[in-house]
Amino acid sequence: MMVHTKYKFTPRDIAAYLLKADLPRFRENEIIADLFQEHSDEIVYDYRSDFIKLRRHVYEKMILLEMNVEEYEETQLIMREFQIEKTESQPDYFGAYFKYIKLKLLYSGNGYHRIKLRTLLKDFGYKRRGTALMESISRTMQALHLQAYLKQYEPCDLAEISIDQMVIIRLK
16 A cells, blocks of 8 residues: 655654654764654655765754744744745644654653543544544554554544544554
8 A cells, every 4th residue: 555745754844753752862863863764764765875864954943942932033034045945835734733742652761642522623623523523533543554442452533423532543
């Protein structure tokens, strides 16, 4: 099954995970190296053959993500003055959310992510689940090889369970 490019890890996805995980620099380097060596097919194509480029862009994105609003606006002004174009497109919130969870599952030492379905929907700004929303979540999880379970390791369909049930997300 071919996975759509929007479900591949970008330097920004990796940077966001590393910032939130708040790891020592040597562990960040280990994770980047492991992704490059063991999961290169899950990284966007431009970075699959050049580890130095991947690592450099991850750290550049980390710097940008840590900036406050004033610093970011100043950086954008400088980029315009030097005619450097911003290459990032509109973010895919479902993809970014679940890519973060996948990175967490791969590198945190914890093989699962627990969340109530209601909280998951709230994280995307929804109170109720609609067909299109649930299809988008399902498609994203499937593309990233993530599976939702209930207690006792019972696979479930998020569209069919109670909104107040606890869901456990694991790698397939």
